[in-house]
Amino acid sequence: MRMMTVDTPLSLSEGEPLKAGVQFRKKSSSLKAIQPKQKPKPRIFIQADPHEMLFSFTQKITEGMEPDVILECLDFEWELHRMYFFKSQVLSQLLATAVQNTDLHTADSYTKAFAIALRNLYNSKIEVNEDDVLGILASANVLQFPSLFYKCVQLMRSSIGPTNVCSYYSAGCKYQQPSLISDCERWVEVNLVPHLGSHIHLRKLPLELLQKVLRSSRLFTFNEFHLLRTTLCWVFLQQNPKIQIIPSYDTILTYFSSLPKICAFLEREIGQRYIAIFQSLRLHGITSSKHLEELWDINFLPLPWLTRILSDHYHALENGGDMVFQRDFNTQAVRFGLVLTEEPRYHAEIVSIYGFFFEIKAVRHEASAYSFYMQRVKHADPIISFFTAERSPVSLKQEREVKYEIKAQCQIDGKWEEFTTERLTQKFGVKKPASKSKVLKASIPSVPIYVTFSFLFPSS
Incomplete structure (x- = not known):
């Protein structure tokens, strides 16, 4: 290949070429110098495409100055001005050499992103x-355009949501951006169940990220069953990659129930890669007989797992709620959660475990003042629904020692903050003041707020 400058023709084969740090894939890339022209030739574009739009933009910025260099890339000839190349290390080097094998794809979306990246060479403000943003990030990486690259990372960190968190996480890993990786992990910790679990993009969640999040002490869930249901949905989507809409829970149950009954799904060859994920769940926190029956029917968990769950429940019920097989609060406490938005100002929910009923509460007093606490209620209290009272076991013990922690998580000025009571131990009676936990008070200026109530019944 030859590159012709305005003054002197120079063959790139003469002398030792300057090597660029990035290579272009598939189609070779090159730069050509453009000979000075007397008058710019008029251009008529039938349909605007990225490189034509870029040409129009550069003509406006340079007030009609003729391009003096051509970049051949992505099947286009991009007419540019070398005076702006100082912003990109690669383009600066390409003035003296050509680099082959680009890291960009030739898809239209990447062509558009590449045009936007080149356009930013002419902008004083990125x-x-x-x-x-993903295509622009890739383009900025290829061009070694640091200000554009970090602008993309900054935008991604501030716009994480259910539709992009998985692709942003993958980009963070690919380009070794620990801040972006950390932000994506943090978002998934609190939004896996309430948000990502109801989006088809759950399918794209990498296995290693899911496993890490499930083991996090900051993971939010409404209860242990909701977390199991989300995880089952993720496995279903891995096994059915052509599904384009998030399935209902009944669909998931039907699918696993329809598989051969030779052995449990996790014991099959296709299921063994998921064992560590389900070992990270707190399955002992699933106490509803209906949910346990469903787990039995779908033949998903190995029989020894189900036997252990039922055995633990039986032992706890026989011993006044004592959870003798769950002693590690950090990894075995049973979790219940509330998500607070603008309205209403008062949130409350009844939860029950091993015959004991608790009301978990969140109250907004003023614009940013909140209180979070829980209190034990009698099984005959009117606030307990007839359905709950009818199907739940009842303990007549007047006191129950409980280890618990109340934690609230939210974003303040773009950073995740935590407010917690720390771990406490208290004997809960059925009458005030013994029935009420310590109150967690916090000033939180923005919603949503994710509140987790974790507790464990130690041996009495």
Whole structure:
């Protein structure tokens, strides 16, 4: 290949070429110098495409100055101005050499993103849109355009949501951006169950990230069953990659129930890779007879697992709620959660375990003042629904020692913050003041707020 400058023709084969740090894939890339022209030739574009839009933009910025270099890349000839190349290390080097094998794909979306990246060479202020940020990030990486690259990372960190968290996480890993990786992990910790679990993008969640999040002490869930249901949905989506909508829970149950009954799903060859994920769940926290029957029917968990769960429940019920097989609060405490938004100002829910009923509460007093606490209620209390009272076991013990922690998580000025009571031990009676836990008070200026109530019944 030859590159012709305005003054002197120079063959790149003469002398030792300058090597660039990035290579272009598939189609070779090159730069050509453009000979000075007397008058710019008029251009008529039938349909705007990325490189034509870029040409129009550069003509406006340079006030009609003729391009003096051509970049051949992505099946286009991009007419540019070398005076702006100082912003990109690769383009600066390409003035003296050519680099082959680009890291960009030739898809239209990446062509558009590459055009936006080149356009930012001419901008005094970097401009990036969220829709094309992944392609622009890849382009900035290829061009070694650091200000554009970190602008993309900054935009991604501030716009994480259920539709992009998985792709952002993958990009963070690919380009070794620990801050982006950490932000994605943190988002999944609190949003796996309430948000990502209801989106088809749950399928893209990497196995290693899911396993890490399930073991996190900051993981939020409404209860242990909701977490199991979300995890089952994730496995279903891995096994059915052509499904385009999030399935109902009944669909998931039907699918696993329809598989051969030779052995449990996790014992099959296709299921063994998921064992560590389900070992990270707190299955002993699933106490509803209906949910346990469903687990039995779908033949998903190995029989020894189900036997252990039922045995633990029986032992706890026989011994006044004592959870003698669950002693590690950090990994075995049973969790219940509330998500607070703008309205209503008062949130409360009845939870029960081993015959004991608790009301978990969150109250907003003023614009940013909140209180979180729980209190034990009698099994005959009117606030307990007839359905709950009818199907739940009842303990007549007047006191129950409980280890518990109340934790609230939220974003303040873009950073995740935690408020907690720390771990406490208290004997809960059925009458005030013994029935009420310590109150967690916090000033939180924004919602949503994710509140987790974790507790464990030690041996009495």
